[in-house]
Amino acid sequence: MSDPRDEALALATAAIEQLTASGATDAEATVRIADRFSCEARGTTVTKLQRSRGRSLSVRAFVGTRRATFSTTDLDPARIGALAREAVAAAVHVGEDADAALPEAFASDEVCDHDLFTVAPDVAERPDDDKVREALELEAAVRAADARIMNTDAARVGDTSAWSALANTRGFRGVKAGTSVSRSASPVASDGDNKRIGYYGTAARGWATAEPADAVALHAVHRALALCGARKPPTMRVPVIFERDVAASVLGDVFAALSAANVAIGNSWLAGKAGEKIGSELVTIVDDGRLRGGLGSSPFDAEGVATRETIAVENGVLRSYLSDTYWGRRLGIASTGNASGGGVGPTNLYLVPGSGTLDDLVASIDRGVLILDTIGFATDHAGGVYSRGGRGIYVEGGAPQYALDEFTVSASFFDLLGGIDAVAGDLRFDGTIVAPSFRVAEMTIGGT
Amino acid sequence: MQPGLDHDLLARILARALRRGGDFADVFFEYKLVRTFRLQDGKIREGSSAVVRGAGVRVVRGESAGYAYSDDVDEAALLRAAETAALIVRDLQEPATVSALVPAQTAVLYPSHPDELAPANVCVALLARADEAARGYDRRVAAVNAFVADELQYVQIADSEGRVVTDRRPLVSLGVQVVARDGALRESGYVADGGRMGIEVYDERTPESIARDAARIAATKLGAVDAPAGDMPVVIGPGGGGVLLHEAVGHGLEADFNRKGTSLYSGRVGERVASELVTIFDDGNLPGERGSVAVDDEGVPGQHKVLVENGILRGYMQDRTNARLMGVASTGSGRRESFRVPPQPRMCNTYMPGGDSPPEEIVGSIERGLYATSFSGGQVEIAKGDFVFMIAEGYLIENGKLTAPVRGATLVGNGPGAMTKVTMVGNDGRLANRSYTCGKGGQRVPVGIGIPTVKLASCTVGGTAR
Numbered sequence: 069m070s071d072p073r074d075e076a077l078a079l080a081t082a083a084i085e086q087l088t089a090s091g092a093t094d095a096e097a098t099v100r101i102a103d104r105f106s107c108e109a110r111g112t113t114v115t116k117l118q119r120s121r122g123r124s125l126s127v128r129a130f131v132g133t134r135r136a137t138f139s140t141t142d143l144d145p146a147r148i149g150a151l152a153r154e155a156v157a158a159a160v161h162v163g164e165d166a167d168a169a170l171p172e173a174f175a176s177d178e179v180c181d182h183d184l185f186t187v188a189p190d191v192a193e194r195p196d197d198d199k200v201r202e203a204l205e206l207e208a209a210v211r212a213a214d215a216r217i218m219n220t221d222a223a224r225v226g227d228t229s230a231w232s233a234l235a236n237t238r239g240f241r242g243v244k245a246g247t248s249v250s251r252s253a254s255p256v257a258s259d260g261d262n263k264r265i266g267y268y269g270t271a272a273r274g275w276a277t278a279e280p281a282d283a284v285a286l287h288a289v290h291r292a293l294a295l296c297g298a299r300k301p302p303t304m305r306v307p308v309i310f311e312r313d314v315a316a317s318v319l320g321d322v323f324a325a326l327s328a329a330n331v332a333i334g335n336s337w338l339a340g341k342a343g344e345k346i347g348s349e350l351v352t353i354v355d356d357g358r359l360r361g362g363l364g365s366s367p368f369d370a371e372g373v374a375t376r377e378t379i380a381v382e383n384g385v386l387r388s389y390l391s392d393t394y395w396g397r398r399l400g401i402a403s404t405g406n407a408s409g410g411g412v413g414p415t416n417l418y419l420v421p422g423s424g425t426l427d428d429l430v431a432s433i434d435r436g437v438l439i440l441d442t443i444g445f446a447t448d449h450a451g452g453v454y455s456r457g458g459r460g461i462y463v464e465g466g467a468p469q470y471a472l473d474e475f476t477v478s479a480s481f482f483d484l485l486g487g488i489d490a491v492a493g494d495l496r497f498d499g500t501i502v503a504p505s506f507r508v509a510e511m512t513i514g515g516t
Numbered sequence: 517m518q519p520g521l522d523h524d525l526l527a528r529i530l531a532r533a534l535r536r537g538g539d540f541a542d543v544f545f546e547y548k549l550v551r552t553f554r555l556q557d558g559k560i561r562e563g564s565s566a567v568v569r570g571a572g573v574r575v576v577r578g579e580s581a582g583y584a585y586s587d588d589v590d591e592a593a594l595l596r597a598a599e600t601a602a603l604i605v606r607d608l609q610e611p612a613t614v615s616a617l618v619p620a621q622t623a624v625l626y627p628s629h630p631d632e633l634a635p636a637n638v639c640v641a642l643l644a645r646a647d648e649a650a651r652g653y654d655r656r657v658a659a660v661n662a663f664v665a666d667e668l669q670y671v672q673i674a675d676s677e678g679r680v681v682t683d684r685r686p687l688v689s690l691g692v693q694v695v696a697r698d699g700a701l702r703e704s705g706y707v708a709d710g711g712r713m714g715i716e717v718y719d720e721r722t723p724e725s726i727a728r729d730a731a732r733i734a735a736t737k738l739g740a741v742d743a744p745a746g747d748m749p750v751v752i753g754p755g756g757g758g759v760l761l762h763e764a765v766g767h768g769l770e771a772d773f774n775r776k777g778t779s780l781y782s783g784r785v786g787e788r789v790a791s792e793l794v795t796i797f798d799d800g801n802l803p804g805e806r807g808s809v810a811v812d813d814e815g816v817p818g819q820h821k822v823l824v825e826n827g828i829l830r831g832y833m834q835d836r837t838n839a840r841l842m843g844v845a846s847t848g849s850g851r852r853e854s855f856r857v858p859p860q861p862r863m864c865n866t867y868m869p870g871g872d873s874p875p876e877e878i879v880g881s882i883e884r885g886l887y888a889t890s891f892s893g894g895q896v897e898i899a900k901g902d903f904v905f906m907i908a909e910g911y912l913i914e915n916g917k918l919t920a921p922v923r924g925a926t927l928v929g930n931g932p933g934a935m936t937k938v939t940m941v942g943n944d945g946r947l948a949n950r951s952y953t954c955g956k957g958g959q960r961v962p963v964g965i966g967i968p969t970v971k972l973a974s975c976t977v978g979g980t981a982r
Binding site: 110113114115116117118119120121122123124135136137138139140141142143147151154155157158159160161162163164165168219220221256262263264265300303333334335337339443444445446447448449450451453455456457459473474475476477478479480483512513514515516 | 551553556557559560561562563564565566567568569570578579580581582583584585586587597600601603604606636637639640658659661693695697702703704737745746747776777778780856858891892893894895896897898899900902903904905906908923924925926928929930933976977978979980981
């Protein structure tokens with residue numbers, strides 16, 4: 069069978085030619101092809117089975133310094149030609165923007181060819197029936213784990229093989245491939261009149277490196293059971309521990325503030341803070357696009373710039389925003405190889421781990437709260453306030469006491485990052501934004 | 517002309533889909549055009565367009581569903597998708613019958629029926645007006661970002677029971693984000709407005725009014741105090757406060773969670789789940805509203821549904837597969853983000869009708885509390901019903917009057933818990949006229965919300981004030 073990368077490159081190159089013919093002075097085209105499989109089991113039934121191949125083209129065109137973009141799932145050459153003409157026509161309505169242009173330099177062939185272990189061969193090798201069997205087993209393991217697990221939302225297993233090609237009018241031609249797998253479970257525990265759902269999922273480049281199904285089942289069941297008997301806490305200011313998945317979601321909010329796209333328009337509490345202390349000594353945040361086997365690893369970014377390792381925050385000092393070419397020019401900094409989907413995105417963004425376990429963090433506090441899960445996702449990036457609904461465990465004398473829910477956990481981001489006074493060593497690269505568990509000296513718990 | 521697949525081809529796809537057996541199959545064809553312009557720092561920075569075209573085939577058997585899609589809409593690709601979807605039938609059976617396709621009429625619902633996208637010059641002119649109005653509102657306005665997006669979605673749905681139906685759905689949205697600055701203080705305000713109609717909606721709901729509203733929120737927040745933390749009376753403002761209903765009640769009444777028994781509302785139809793002042797509707801039939809659908813993404817006409825009536829739970833929002841398993845009819849709630857994903861039971865426009873109390877009486881009844889005008893980033897945990905959202909615009913209530921604006925406030929509560937504490941409902945019920953998008957299982961769909969001024973005798977506010 070032909071390599072989908074060849075098909076993608078041929079389509080991207082043809083699109084560039086159509087754009088040039090339509091009057092674009094510069095252009096860039098990306099073609100993505102992805103084979104996605106997913107299955108779901110609930111009880112003893114296979115409740116979902118999905119497999120498809122999707123293809124899409126996305127284009128950035130420049131007419132002088134005016135920019136227009138388009139994307140399409142219809143890859144018919146006549147359609148692409150019409151969209152190219154439409155984009156060039158739309159550019160007339162766009163203002164001159166000297167920063168809007170392709171990058172000056174692109175990843176070299178050597179950089180592009182460097183193997184970052186983004187393709188795990190066991191993804192293509194594993195038969196669908198085997199994954200279906202795993203979903204049924206994962207679901208069964210969850211249901212058998214504890215008498216209080218009376219129901220589930222389902223167990224899910226899936227994988228993706230993706231290929232893409234990038235071509236532009238400056239002569240850059242790059243192709244890449246990547247695989248990913250995921251497995252998750254959602255047990256529901258009966259807790260008197262209440263139900264407690266515990267979700268746990270994991271992801272990796274391949275089956276061999278992913279957290280095994282039995283560990284996923286145990287984690288998910290533990291999360292459902294840990295919340296049983298939860299009560300609402302009083303309003304208090306106490307030390308707070310973020311368990312690593314929740315810690316990663318906090319880092320996701322920090323990423324938004326590090327993104328040059330937000331900084332340049334003033335929608336970031338980190339705007340104007342370069343070189344300043346914005347966190348405690350323990351806060352070192354790295355974005356590494358070349359991490360071996362990382363889910364966000366890639367030889368070049370969405371506009372062909374070589375990816376790299378960027379230290380965004382070092383021992384609490386803001387060293388670098390994360391940027392693509394356009395927003396970098398707006399801020400007067402170089403691209404950090406973070407172009408993604410028409411904007412700025414993380415590659416493998418992580419908080420550098422310390423040592424010890426989550427249990428050690430729990431043992432270290434006299435009276436405080438361990439956060440296991442948060443809900444809500446609005447963040448006031450301009451004002452810089454972190455506030456979420458929380459679920460977790462009340463800790464006293466270094467020992468877990470009982471579960472808590474229906475409360476909020478809040479602080480300004482300066483107080484949150486500045487208050488990080490212990491970081492565990494439990495980092496795991498199971499996403500593109502990851503963090504070890506950490507402790508914050510004091511946050512507001514909003515309850516009764 | 518309505519794009520779509522030839523009926524003979526649809527019949528062949530459906531027959532192939534049920535070749536291994538199964539209860540039901542459908543084909544969803546989509547052709548969607550979107551054009552967006554973005555303004556930033558007084559300049560149009562980008563024009564973009566998107567074409568989403570393809571078809572998905574689904575095969576249902578019992579509580580199982582197989583699904584496959586194709587971007588190519590030629591016969592070979594679509595038949596391959598049908599064969600893949602058919603694999604959900606694990607034990608090969610006799611082919612199931614496909615009824616002859618008979619086109620069904622689609623009701624006229626949207627107030628205007630553009631057959632092409634708004635011209636670029638009209639779109640950029642709206643943005644320039646928004647920019648000027650936001651900048652002129654307050655000298656502390658430091659940045660204005662705005663977009664206008666115009667969309668036309670053509671869908672065609674055919675099923676093995678012989679129904680084939682089409683819908684042409686317009687959708688426009690104009691959003692303005694304003695950052696205001698005062699010394700080191702920085703605050704933002706965001707407002708987006710639109711609906712299922714053409715660009716002419718902005719003749720009445722002008723870009724100036726949208727922009728000034730965003731600028732007003734940002735500028736007001738510069739004078740904000742840190743939100744308090746703890747339990748207190750909370751007043752939900754009319755219109756945008758309807759996010760409360762969407763999160764605290766709406767999601768928990770979607771049929772999939774209730775069929776599986778994972779929602780706290782499972783098996784509770786006929787029971788009291790809220791104060792008797794609470795009535796909640798979900799309506800897919802409101803002309804021009806963002807969440808309306810003449811037919812849903814399974815071809816079922818949009819409907820007016822009574823979810824809660826005077827505090828009593830009346831029913832769930834059903835798509836076809838969950839309705840079939842629960843032995844009831846679909847309520848026209850089967851929606852999906854695109855042809856690449858199967859439908860789920862979803863909300864359309866969720867709202868509470870007006871009550872008896874004048875709004876000023878509601879605020880006047882509170883000595884110390886919080887007034888929430890609008891929310892963002894809401895989420896609910898289905899099993900126990902805990903919800904949370906951030907207050908995008910809110911004020912302290914002191915001695916019966918609105919006083920200082922607050923920043924960083926979050927509301928947290930439990931669905932039935934909060935709804936039981938509704939003690940006053942205003943006579944000012946209205947829809948929000950705002951562009952809300954709801955996410956579920958990775959799929960985003962446009963929705964509408966509405967509510968009158970409502971008093972919650974007590975709710976937990978999570979702020980940062982010391």
